[in-house]
Amino acid sequence: MKARTGYSTSLKQEFLKKWIKGIRIYSNFKKDMNILERKKAIKLSADLAIASTRNASTRWSRTLTANISKNETNKLFVEQIFSDSEVIKKEAPSRLMARSNRIASKKIWRRSHITQIKARKMGPYAVKASSIAKKLVKNRTKVLKSLVPGGENMDGISLIKETLDYIVSLRVQVDVMRRLASAAENSTRLGLSSKCSVHWLQGIFTVLDHWCAMVH
Amino acid sequence: MDIAGKDATIEPEKGNENPVNYCATNMSSDWPLNDNYLPNTSVGMIPRGNSIMESSACSSAPMVDSFCPLIWDQPVSEQNRGYCHVNIQNNARTSDSFGPSAGTGWIPDTMLRDDMFLPTVQGMVPQSLPQLPSDSGFIERAARFSCFSGGNFGDMMNPFSVPEYLNSYSGMLASVQGQHEVFAGDGTKLNTTESSKEASLPLVYGTEGSPLKNEKMRECLPCSREEAQQGVCTLANDSDEAEFSSRGDQEELEGSPRESSGKGVESKKRKGTEQSTALNVNNRALKPSAKTAKDDAEIQNKDDLNPTTSKPSGKHGKKGLQWPDLPKEEYIRVRARRGQATNSHSLAERLRRERISERMKFLQDLVPGCSKITGKAVMLDEIINYVQSLQRQVEFLSMKLATVNPWLNFSIEGLLTKDSRIGSSSSLGFPPDVTIPYPPPHQTPPGLIQPDLSSLANSSNALRRSINSPFTPAFRESTSQAPSMWEDELHNVVQMGISSSAHLSSQDLSGSLPPRHIKAEP
Numbered sequence: 001m002k003a004r005t006g007y008s009t010s011l012k013q014e015f016l017k018k019w020i021k022g023i024r025i026y027s028n029f030k031k032d033m034n035i036l037e038r039k040k041a042i043k044l045s046a047d048l049a050i051a052s053t054r055n056a057s058t059r060w061s062r063t064l065t066a067n068i069s070k071n072e073t074n075k076l077f078v079e080q081i082f083s084d085s086e087v088i089k090k091e092a093p094s095r096l097m098a099r100s101n102r103i104a105s106k107k108i109w110r111r112s113h114i115t116q117i118k119a120r121k122m123g124p125y126a127v128k129a130s131s132i133a134k135k136l137v138k139n140r141t142k143v144l145k146s147l148v149p150g151g152e153n154m155d156g157i158s159l160i161k162e163t164l165d166y167i168v169s170l171r172v173q174v175d176v177m178r179r180l181a182s183a184a185e186n187s188t189r190l191g192l193s194s195k196c197s198v199h200w201l202q203g204i205f206t207v208l209d210h211w212c213a214m215v216h
Numbered sequence: 217m218d219i220a221g222k223d224a225t226i227e228p229e230k231g232n233e234n235p236v237n238y239c240a241t242n243m244s245s246d247w248p249l250n251d252n253y254l255p256n257t258s259v260g261m262i263p264r265g266n267s268i269m270e271s272s273a274c275s276s277a278p279m280v281d282s283f284c285p286l287i288w289d290q291p292v293s294e295q296n297r298g299y300c301h302v303n304i305q306n307n308a309r310t311s312d313s314f315g316p317s318a319g320t321g322w323i324p325d326t327m328l329r330d331d332m333f334l335p336t337v338q339g340m341v342p343q344s345l346p347q348l349p350s351d352s353g354f355i356e357r358a359a360r361f362s363c364f365s366g367g368n369f370g371d372m373m374n375p376f377s378v379p380e381y382l383n384s385y386s387g388m389l390a391s392v393q394g395q396h397e398v399f400a401g402d403g404t405k406l407n408t409t410e411s412s413k414e415a416s417l418p419l420v421y422g423t424e425g426s427p428l429k430n431e432k433m434r435e436c437l438p439c440s441r442e443e444a445q446q447g448v449c450t451l452a453n454d455s456d457e458a459e460f461s462s463r464g465d466q467e468e469l470e471g472s473p474r475e476s477s478g479k480g481v482e483s484k485k486r487k488g489t490e491q492s493t494a495l496n497v498n499n500r501a502l503k504p505s506a507k508t509a510k511d512d513a514e515i516q517n518k519d520d521l522n523p524t525t526s527k528p529s530g531k532h533g534k535k536g537l538q539w540p541d542l543p544k545e546e547y548i549r550v551r552a553r554r555g556q557a558t559n560s561h562s563l564a565e566r567l568r569r570e571r572i573s574e575r576m577k578f579l580q581d582l583v584p585g586c587s588k589i590t591g592k593a594v595m596l597d598e599i600i601n602y603v604q605s606l607q608r609q610v611e612f613l614s615m616k617l618a619t620v621n622p623w624l625n626f627s628i629e630g631l632l633t634k635d636s637r638i639g640s641s642s643s644l645g646f647p648p649d650v651t652i653p654y655p656p657p658h659q660t661p662p663g664l665i666q667p668d669l670s671s672l673a674n675s676s677n678a679l680r681r682s683i684n685s686p687f688t689p690a691f692r693e694s695t696s697q698a699p700s701m702w703e704d705e706l707h708n709v710v711q712m713g714i715s716s717s718a719h720l721s722s723q724d725l726s727g728s729l730p731p732r733h734i735k736a737e738p
Contacts, residue, residue: 035615035618035619036618038617038618039614039615039617039618041618042614042617042618043610043611043614046610046614047610110561110564110565113561114561114562114565117559117562133592133593136593137592137593137596140593140596140597140600141596143600144596144599144600144603147600147603147604147607148603156568156572157568157571157572157575160572160575160576160579161575163579163599163603164575164578164579164582166603167579167582167583167599167602167603167606168582170603170606170607170610171606173610174606174609174610174613177609177610177613177614177617178609178613180617181613181616181617181620184617184620188620
């Protein structure tokens with residue numbers, strides 16, 4: 001258990017640092033943003049940060065970064081963030097296609113073969129029941145694939161693996177954001193705020209820095 | 217055959233009482249099946265049900281004579297024990313190294329009647345119990361080996377610096393449930409006859425000391441230790457142990473090296489024989505995030521295994537033939553369970569299923585509230601809901617952070633105290649009385665999404681289901697409470713966050729909002 005908590009704590013710290021960095025860069029890009037833009041900036045930075053903690057070792061992180069970079073306006077942003085660090089690796093699309101085709105054809109063969117065998121072994125009702133169950137699973141797998149970034153071309157086993165990793169990262173993200181939000185609220189509630197024209201991001205930075213100091 | 221007598225002699229030294237009888241009965245029933253196989257030494261049985269059958273099946277082939285039964289964990293240990301002892305006796309008979317006893321009468325001379333086992337045996341028909349290295353060390357190893365659940369296979373495989381012919385044994389994987397497979401752990405000691413190879417070297421590595429963190433392993437461990445103590449033959453292979461530890465280091469992820477190695481062990485696929493991989497057992501304890509590392513280790517294990525495994529007999533699956541040339545190809549060696557199809561494709565299918573189920577177990581630990589769910593479809597449903605709720609939370613929180621008053625000037629002291637408080641409460645999320653600073657008046661409140669109450673309700677449910685936390689109460693409060701400006705603000709923000717941002721539009725949430733803003737402005 002200790003190792004686990006230690007690992008997730010370091011993950012959180014890493015995520016937080018990268019997130020702050022991203023927000024700072026973004027705010028330097030655009031000085032004045034309305035609430036929507038701010039939200040987008042926050043979310044983008046958070047996604048990029050959490051994806052970069054994986055160092056492009058997982059499919060979902062690569063896909064997430066790639067999706068963000070697709071947007072032209074984000075591209076500069078992304079490049080700036082990653083200028084000093086990791087390289088964003090992308091799997092060649094052709095390889096993906098070939099692999100998915102291979103997998104698909106294998107699956108088709110396997111499915112037909114197995115249904116034959118099963119039809120011989122089991123009664124017709126049993127076959128039907130199992131096929132219904134399989135349909136259910138298949139539909140849900142499809143949904144899951146749409147949820148997890150980059151899950152489209154993966155087979156069941158690696159999909160579950162990616163999902164696991166993705167869930168862990170999402171939890172880290174949510175946890176850090178939640179803490180930050182509550183910190184902000186609490187300080188507001190306690191009336192520690194004073195009105196001045198400090199940029200909103202600077203306010204967040206202060207919170208984050210303090211929190212980092214606390215954590216370390 | 218006086219199995220009963222044997223059982224009596226066997227007497228669970230370990231102290232497991234019941235099993236003996238059980239073993240006896242099992243043995244009797246299985247004997248005919250196994251012929252000369254040492255009765256289900258392979259026991260490991262799978263817990264309950266088919267275990268005996270399968271275990272016997274497993275044990276049969278190679279183990280045959282020499283195997284020292286793998287004593288497994290409680291439920292099965294008994295059985296094993298019985299078998300084990302029987303085997304020992306059997307071995308003794310064959311190898312002449314042991315004392316008397318083993319009335320071999322119960323071992324029919326017809327070997328391998330069961331085709332199922334044949335493959336594993338590698339064509340080896342143990343007509344006469346092959347002369348296994350009749351040293352107690354071998355038996356001890358076998359016993360130890362059998363104790364290990366599949367997870368240990370990795371370790372076991374390790375030492376496979378065994379001669380090629382022994383490789384055929386290495387394929388055995390203990391089933392998750394605990395079938396054990398006696399594995400030809402140390403080929404060097406075995407006779408070079410084909411049969412002897414098949415006979416299996418139980419991969420009993422002196423891994424007692426190894427950090428078997430896996431639960432199953434833990435279970436097996438005591439068994440193996442006991443076995444060792446019993447003076448079962450040990451294939452004392454120092455190299456094995458060394459390999460083990462080194463492998464353990466390599467695989468060390470979260471402190472359960474053996475588990476990974478166990479996973480690696482499962483790599484060889486044998487046609488016609490299949491056993492559920494013990495992957496899930498091992499994987500359970502591992503952190504999900506460590507999976508990639510584990511897989512690497514697994515692959516590494518497989519690499520180690522490959523060169524050491526001998527070419528399978530002609531009956532083996534296609535994969536088996538490529539061992540020496542497969543550097544990193546991941547293939548699994550499985551053994552067919554008794555009564556199941558031995559087609560290589562169905563084996564592959566079964567293997568795949570097992571891997572999936574093993575991974576689902578990890579997910580069960582991760583997704584809250586899924587401990588009782590068995591079944592892929594329901595699990596997938598829960599997973600989907602959880603992922604969706606997490607994503608929505610991210611959206612919501614980012615929106616919430618965006619509304620932080622830009623000109624909040626956080627004082628250090630306040631933050632420090634707040635942070636310390638926050639740090640202590642991990643699930644701090646939505647304090648019910650949260651007051652969200654509303655955006656400054658000059659900012660358009662709009663961007664507020666059209667109130668989508670249904671989606672809000674759904675998201676609340678989803679969140680509650682998955683998070684089970686303050687979120688829902690906060691939502692409820694916000695929606696039900698009277699209209700204080702703050703509550704409305706929260707409500708709006710919540711709605712904004714919950715609905716996907718695709719729906720963002722610049723319509724005013726409600727016409728009354730702007731006036732409220734102005735009113736509330738200090």
